[in-house]
Amino acid sequence: MDAADPHAPEGSGRINEASLSREPGLHTWLVGALAIARYHGIDLDPTTFRLDPATPVPSPAVLVEWVREQGMWAKAVRLKWQQLLRLESSGPVMLLMKDGGAVLMVEADASRNVVFVKEPTVSGAGVAVPVDELRLSQVWEGEVVMMRPQRNEEEQDTPLSFGFLTKLVMQERSILRTVGFASLIITFLTIVPILIVYSAVQRVIEYGSMSTLLLITIVLVVTTVLDAILEHARGNLLQVASTRIDAKIQLFVFKRLLSLPLDYFERTQSGVIGQAIGKVYQIREFITGRLLSTFIDASMLLILLPLMFFMQATLAWTIVAAAGLIMLVIACFLRPIRVLTGRLSAAESRKFSVLVETLHGIKTVKSLALESARYSQWDEFVAQAGDVRLQAGRLALWPATLTLPMQRYCQFGVMLLGAYLAVISKNAAEIGSLMAFTMISMRVAGPLIGFTKLMQDFEDVRATMGEAQAVLNNPPEIRGIDRGLRPAFAGAIEFDSVAFTYQGSQRPALNEVNFSVPPGTMLGLVGRSGSGKSTITRLLQGISRDYTGFVKIDGVELRSINLRHLRRNFGVVLQENFLFRGSIRDNIISGRAGLTMEDVVRAARLAGAEEFIERMPHGYDTFIQxxxxxxxxxQRQRLAIARALIVDPRLMILDEATSALDPESEALVNANLKRIGAGRTMVIVSHRLASLVDCTAIIVMDQGKVLDVGTHPELVERCSVYRMLWLQQNRHMTDNQGNTRHGSPTPVLAQGD
Incomplete structure (x- = not known):
């Protein structure tokens, strides 16, 4: 990207779509996005962007979503001229024109009141020209698209910790400064009437000055009103800060969950994960609630405590001593409470896991009449959790009981002690001092007691933090998602001496696997259960990356490929496919940017789903529960195939995609395989060999090794394992050599088109 030329003549260049040098076949906005990405050293793949022919100009939201899917940060905003001039220089930004065109703003010069813009070209060529507000406003209404690389890996991989949460809190420092300033004013408004009482009460009592009493009353009313207004304003600011911190924590948690690798979810109970997420919300409530408010209130102590010692040092020392005793009592109970809290959390996790597991498997529970068994297990875990909760509750009662006398002293006892001191001193001036001190002590006692109790709450949260960290601080696959090469795929696959062992297993799932297939191959994978068929598909999708050897796609080692790019070029259909709540159309599109109804219909037709969708009450708008x-x-399976096909992937995996179907549905799916596979590489895992007879090549797996590779006739002839599997499934249709008997119909699934 060339730098702007500040000395270019201001009258040169017109900003409209006609003057833009477009890349062939690409929309101006897309060219601008490619140019900005190239400026930051990133190459985006324009072939993944689809524009609805009915709407020649894409929406900014579609463009931004596509850029984000490509691994960059992007945001569409509406700015005014002055805001445009103040944009930080972090690379070009794209200004979207009224007529559907775009220009790149490469520099802003506030001193001259102009911005420098240039035509978007992927090469970055072109001269930047200065434009003032009047000329730009004729063709621009304020829409801007900003792009930059994602934040560095260290920020993305930041683990959940108190330090990280503190950093989130400190991001709201501007609001917190305002809150702190408001707290100082509130403290000042607290001190003023106290000082008036301290100096004036004696005069009222001694001289019976009603005017002084009236003045004191007016001052107290005014300061009370101001105090209420400021307290309300401070509360509003704290609510804003808490809400923003809360939103950031929730976004962090959800993004962190999505970044965890699939194998973590496969080996971890859903209940454990759900319980850990619940713990994060407890931590969030602690930080944005008690912790924040306690520290704000504690700031008042910096002013009020010295004033207390100035007025009544003896009484002040007794309050500090009472707070110290409360802290000591709580400190003695912290460790046993921490132990019981850990046991309670573990018991609650076990209980919650039973609940989640039962809900996920409710069909099995109902069909096998397992209600009583599941209820008994639930009853057992509820009893265990209840027992630990009772122990924890009883233990927590002791510090509350033992500290209650000290709390009551801080609230009421100090006033009685002050009255006693005033009586024995026989000094009338002590009455005003006592009243003023009592007013301050009531303000000080709350934060002091709250600060000591915060220690106990912190111990609970620390135990809770450990559970949340056990889930969220697992190594994410974010580096693979946001980093790596983005090659254009043709579909060639090569396994070179690949070995892989699942965590906790002694036997390798794959052992020195070698094979290669050219682009456009329809590859079948067969073998007994546990032979390694599905493991090959997992490695191809980048789900498991800690293998030895080399897995290559079009000659590029898979571990060096950007994971998001890799998976977007794979269409995957499983034996059991999850459909989201929403319409059929929404499920087929699945939130992919730029896809249109035309793409939906094309994918549904290719998957053989169009005929049943059109018979639905509302067609593609039929709601799926x-x-x-x-x-x-x-029908579910064909929708899943349509969902996989809608992005026109270069590679496709069908992992037991037809094994759960009835013969008619399976025949419909298999009849479309040749059409589905046209122009792409397909990997088909199936126990039903009849669905693989038309494959270009079939790999026979056994105990993690490649036993043989060939076509169906070749394997029936020379591979004993394949021949045995074929005969077991088709004995009634073949002779002893595996040949189709005369007069026997060829299996429907083998007929193709």
Whole structure:
């Protein structure tokens, strides 16, 4: 990207779509996005962007979503001229024109009141020209798209910790400074009437001055009103800060969950994960609630405590001593409470896991009449959790009981002691001092007691933090998602001496696997259960990356490829596919930017789903409930295939995609395989060999090794394992050599088109 030329003549250049040098076949906005990405050293893949022919100009939201999917940060905003001049120089930004065109702003010069813009070209060529507000406003209404690389890996991989949460809190320092300033004013408004009482009460009592009493009353009313207004304003600011911190924590948690690798979810109970997320919200409530408010209130102590010692040092020392005793009592109970809190959290996790597992498997529970068994297990875990909760509750009562006398002293006892001191001193001036001190002590006692109790709450949160960290601080796959190469795929696959062992297993799932297939191959994977078929598909998707050897796609080692780019070029259909709540159309699109109804219909037709969708009450707008009870298994599977096909992937995996279907539905899916596979590489895992007879090549797996590779006739002839599997499934249709018997119909699934 060339730098702007500040000395270019101001009259040169017109900003409209006609003057833009477009890249062939690409929309101006897309060219601008590619140019900005190239400026930051990133190459985006324009072939993944789809524009609806009915709407020649894409929406900013679609463009931004596509850029984000490509691994960059992007945001569409509406700015005024003065805001545009103040934009920090962190690379070009794209200004979206009224007529659907775009220009790149490469520099802003506030002193001359101009911005420098240039035509968007991927090469970055072109001269920047200065434009003032009047000329720009004729073709621009304020829409801007900003782009930059994602934040560095260290920020993305930041683990959950108190330090990280403190950093989130400190990001609201501007609001917290305002809150602190308001707290100082509130403290000042607290001190003023106290000082008036301290100096004037004696005069009222001694001389019976009603005017002085009236003045004191007016001052107290005014300061009370101001105090209430400031307290309300401070509360509002704290609510804003808490809400913003809360939103950041929730976004962090959800993004962190999405970044965890699939194998972590496979080996971890859903209940444990759900319980850990619940703990994060407890931590959030502690930080944005008690912790924040306690520290704000504690700031008042810096002013009020010295004033207390100035007025009544003896009484002040007794309050400090009472607070110290409260702190000591709580400190003695911290360790046992921490132990019981850990036990309680573990018991609650076990209980919650039973609940989640039962809800996920409710069909099995109902069909096998397991209600009593599940209820008994739930009853057992509820009893265990209740027992630990009772112990923890009883233990927590002791510090509360033992500290209650000290709390009551801080609230009321200090006033009685002050009255006693005033009586024995026989000094009338002590009455005003006592009243003023009592007013201050009531302000000080709350924060002091709250600060000591904060220690106990912190111990609870520290135990809670450990549970949340056990889930969220697992190594994410974010580096692979946001980093790596983005090659254009043709579909060639190569496994070179690949070995892989699952965590906790002694036997390798793959052992020195070697094979290669050219682009456009329809590759079948067969073998007994546990032979390594699905493991190959997992490695191809980048789900498991700690293998030895080399897995290459078009000659590029898979571990060096950007994970998001890799998976977007794979269409995957599993044996059981999850459909989201929403319409059929929404499920097929699945939130992908730039896809249109035309793409939906094309994918549904290719998957053989169009015929049943059109018979639905509302066609593509038919709503699918959770669990898709209004669809048959074959319909769900064809929708899943359509969802995988809508992005026109270069590679496609069908992992037991037809094993759960009835024969008719399976025949419909298999009849479309040749059409589905046209122009792309397909990897088909199936126990039903009849669905693989038309494959270009079939790999026979056994105990993690490649036993043989060939076509169906070749494998029936020379591979004993394949021949045995074929005969077991088709004995009634073949002779002893595996040849189709005369007069026997060829299996429907083998007929293709």
């Amino acid at each position: 959770e669990g898709s009870p209004n669809l048959s298994g074959g």
